Amino acid sequence: MTTPDTRPTPALWQAGHPAATRAVLSTGHAPLDAALADGGWPRGALAELLAATPGSGELPLLMPALAAHAGTGGWIVLVAPPYVPCAGAWLAAGIDTRRVLWLTPADARTWLWSTEQAARTAGCAVLAWPHRHPAGMRELRRLQLAAQQGDGLCVLLRDDGAARQASPAALRLRLSPAGQDSPRGQVVVEILKQRGGFGGRQVTLPLATTRALPRLAPWQLPVHRPGAASTPDSGHTHAVAGHPFARPAAGMLDAPHAPTGADARH
């Protein structure tokens, strides 16, 4: 006789039992995978990524998972992103832009409708930005239901302030830049809520695009010199010649602190 399973359904989580295995997509960041109870981004469930400003590192955080998804021929749907995607950079990150859809819905209703439609479709990873169309509890519930019908990644990239709101999302992460003394390009990922596990853990990650940067002291800005090649009219004639701007740039890079006449004036 086997011991009766005290869990009637995998949807019910009891802290005493190890979490049931659910479909996930590895985040591509080993420390984060380890911190997550399911071991990756949830598939077929809503996830939230909160950041104070768009561009705080959400995309580099998502990129390994998106590239893996795109590698299997999956599509990526961007709903109302705050900026225009740059095709070259996405290609360089391993994502075929022929399989990226860029939606710019005009109003909140269309935004919700298109996000739902995309989330329901098999083989779609959805990234949705509700910045212009703030999502309430009702909208979030509908998105969670839609995501359950699909099998892909469905990430809502929300404003930091939403952390105080309750949300039906299966996973909520908050992204913030690491402190001043830490190496540049590091971000702190805080797990606010996760299905099948506890929230509250923090993981510090170096993100790919910023990690590649050499850590340099900020340059002094180049000083404008009247009569140098950077005036429009002379620049035009020099442009035909080939390297009209070699001088000011070289001066800027190689000898930023050289005591030039302009500097001396300060």
Next chain:
Amino acid sequence: MTVALAGALCAGNGATLRLRERDAAAEASLLNRLAQDLLQVTPQVSIDGDDALLLEIGGCLRLFRGLDALLSRVTALCTAQDVTATLALAHTPGAARLFAVHALDTRPLYDDAGHADIPGLRQALAALPVQGLELDPRTEESVMQMGLTTFADIEALPRQALGRRFGKTFTQWLDRLTGVAPDPRMAIAPETFFVRELNFLDGIVHADGLLFPMQRLLGEFSRFLRHRQLATQHLVWRITHSDGSTQEIAINTARPELSPARLLALSRIRLEGVQLPAPAETLRLACRQFIPLADSDAVTNLFGAAGNEDNRDDGIAALIDRLRARLGDRHCRQLAYHDGWRPEAAQRVVSAGAGTAVHPALPPLLPSHLARRPLWLLREPLRVLRQGERLHWRGTLTLLDGPERIDADWWSTPLARDYFVASHDDGVLYWVYHDLLQDDWYVHGVFG
């Protein structure tokens, strides 16, 4: 029925009588539509006058496995067009028309394989009265004056005498009718385009009310496509309102489509945004661009090779169709990479699902500079305020890495920029450039 009689009947029932002009053009178009549909039964369909269709069915009996099956198919096609048709079978086209006019059921004279009892048919023809032979009035009168009352009487007279009296055309008509001379008819050509129209007598006030007529037209359209082994990616609805204005709704699909259900779903989405300024009187469906089904992958999918991948792509194609229908092409886009130095020209916006044609082939090895590009671009570069040695843009920007010099297009609009990675107060990395031609600073992109 006269107008007065109809009026009296309506008054008796308490109903109001509404009179409408007979529309010969609409009748002709209905007949033509029916003829096109009947091409499913036989390739030899011809329009006879303004009220009859002639079908040469001798060659198609085996296909339908018998006369009854064929006739019931013809009846079904007529019913689908809301047409009540009188069918008559005969050995010559002229006789068939006359039997139909007189509603003579000649079906018992045929066995199921289509073999006719010719003497029986001749007898039936002979019994027709002269008034019912559709002769021109002058000829009919002189025939009657000769004391002839039935077709048998005319047939009994020697042809030469008839020819002398009524002219050559009369004897030719007689020969064709009895089958002595051949009576070839010009078969209609299958239509190249699909244009169908429905008229609403009362007008449709709410856009939702158009769904049912749409469904009906799409059903016809789908049959049209199936019989020609075609599919389409582009069709146009046109609604004519009672005030004479029209509006068009174009439906574009990402994949060749012939399923009426999916086309209806797309039309329904588009219809949600449609306002009718006045009741709709006419709904027209037009399709002029077709794709042979063999070229589209629908056929290959039929034979098993299709796996999960294809099902998934079908789902995505349907998603793109729905999104394009609801959002419009302007809000549902894709980006195609173009090789070029000018960052804003290195990509083109293309409509979603346009296929690989609009996306240029990617170079086998991506240029290495792409790895240094930010994932996001601003819609257009935004000016950065420079104060002495500081850059201000919604806070302070600190230059981190660079420069990457882009110096291009000296032959047209010269471009000379030094691009830097700059860090903002809030930790976001921006892509900024120093325009060397104007000595101005701009923010152009966001790294993530």
